[in-house]
Amino acid sequence: MADEQSERKLGEGEFLTKQINCPHCGHLLDACTDLMSNRRPEKGDASVCIYCAELCIYNDDQTLRQAEFDDCMQLQSDPKLWALINKTQETAARRLFDENKEALASWGITKP
Ligand SMILES: [Zn+2]
DSSP states (O other): OOOHHHHSOOOTTEEEEEEEEOTTTOOEEEEEEOSSSSSOOOTTOEEEOTTTOOEEEEOTTSOEEEOOHHHHHHHHTSHHHHHHHHHHHHHHHHHHHHHTHHHHHHTTOOOO
8 A cells, every 4th residue: 555655746856755854843844856956865955944944954864954054154155056045945935925924914914
């Protein structure tokens, strides 16, 4: 019997990963999309959580840790990569905003 994960259709550049929790928001993550090289994530690769838009870094064992200042400095040394990370965070943040528009409006927040 196939489990739910193996029955999922994956998009181009999307890979199933070990089931892990985002180190920022705790949401369960089980897939990633490689936007640059179409390969599985490796140690030191950056990842943006689609649920909270925070920046994470892959560990050796395919778990994630929160990105630290030094990680950001290193990622910024590649302007193309840093721009892609920022764009991805913006997209994830906009999705979050759209999904929570009513609650945010009740707090007076009307723009992403
Ligand atoms: Zn998250």
